[in-house]
Each structure stands twice: as C-alpha cells, then as structure tokens.
Amino acid sequence: MSSDPIIEKAPNTPGRREMNPLVKFALELGPLVVFFFANNRGEAIVTAFPSLAKLGGPLFVATALFMAATVAALIASWVLVRTLPIMPIVSGAVVLIFGSLTLWLQDDVFIKMKPTIVNALFAAVLLGGLAFGKPLLGYVFDQAFKLDNEGWRKLTLRWGLFFVFLAILNEVVWRCFSTDFWVAFKVWGTMPITMIFMLMQFPLLKRHALEPLFDKKP
Structure with missing residues (x-):
C-alpha cells in the first residue's frame, strides 16, 4: 500500500x-x-x-x-x-x-431535472446492456469485486432499477415540493437512500464472490 x-x-x-x-x-x-x-x-x-x-x-x-x-x-x-x-x-x-x-x-427547471436525466441515462445504459447480454457493472467494478456472471447480472439489474427509482423520485420531489425542500433532499435524502441500497447489496456480493470481498492479508 x-x-x-x-x-x-x-x-x-x-x-x-x-x-x-x-x-x-x-x-x-x-x-x-x-x-x-x-x-x-x-x-x-x-x-x-x-x-x-x-x-x-x-x-x-x-x-x-x-x-x-x-x-x-x-x-x-x-x-x-x-x-x-x-x-x-x-x-x-x-x-x-x-x-x-x-x-x-x-x-430553475433545468437544474432540477439534472438528477432525472443523469439517473435515467445510467438506467438506460445498464438495463440496455442487460438486454444485449452485457452486465456492464462488471466492466466498471471489476477491480473492486470479483463476481461470477450471475452475480454481475443481478447486480447490474438492481442498480439499473435503482437508477429508475431515483429518476422518478427526483421528478416527484421537485414537482411536488418547494425548491428548498428539493435542494435539502438532494443532499440529506438521496445520499442516505443510496448508501442504504449499497449496504443491502452485500449479501448478493457475498453469495456470488469469486474471492473474499475483503482481503485480510497484512
């Protein structure tokens, strides 16, 4: 190191x-x-x-x-x-x-729609890749995790659907609530939701890992 x-x-x-x-x-x-x-x-x-x-x-x-x-x-x-x-x-x-x-x-509509566009784009790429048999997360995170093909497919599907959820959530928040609430939600709402989602993926990572998730070598 x-x-x-x-x-x-x-x-x-x-x-x-x-x-x-x-x-x-x-x-x-x-x-x-x-x-x-x-x-x-x-x-x-x-x-x-x-x-x-x-x-x-x-x-x-x-x-x-x-x-x-x-x-x-x-x-x-x-x-x-x-x-x-x-x-x-x-x-x-x-x-x-x-x-x-x-x-x-x-x-301000343009900046409020930015998270929707970004999340929808990521969702389209990930789910579109799956439609052609390409779990693209495997190319992005191959240095962080070593998973079997089924693991990458499931993880890519979950992240693709999660990005769809974030895109829809952003649309609901900025259209239905005040600007100040939307700004606060971007930081104190979206980030914790994402962290919780990431933690929920550890059982899947553990089941499909080809090697230990955490290297315990000194």
Missing part, C-alpha cells in the same frame, strides 16, 4: 492508483453540500460578494457554485489518481450543461 493515505494501489492492478474511499466520498458529496449551503445562505453570499447578484436569486448563485465545485472535484480526482471514472464524468457534464441553461435562461 502507498504511504500516502489518500492514494492506494488498486488491487490486482500493478501501478494503478486508487483513491482512498473517504476522500472519494468527500469529493462526490462536496459539490452537493456546497449547493445546499449556498442555496440556504444565498443572500449572505451575495452580500459578501456583490458581483454574484447578477446571477439571480439564491438558487442561481447555488447553481453557479455547484458547477464550480463539481469542476474542482473532477480536477482533484484527476490530480490524485490520473483517471476519471465514467459516472462522475457523465454527471459532471450534465451539471455543466443544465447548470449553464439554468443561469442563461434564469429557469
């Missing part, structure tokens, strides 16, 4: 570096936390930085800072491991596109 606690060698891949899970989680959650606090403290931020007033109300200021934080997180990931997984790239691209439309047209 590398002496740097932030970077570790990826298992079974000589020379390849893997980010510490806690750092990875912080980089993924960071932009959402920025979005949440910027929306709640939008007026104070504009008072401190008057030039941001031209962006519009708190949600538009939060959107601009969300975009900046997303780019910063991607740059940090690249600097640390010299590679970017496909999911953060796709999500980041959608953030920039829909965030730009939100600011340009002064219409």
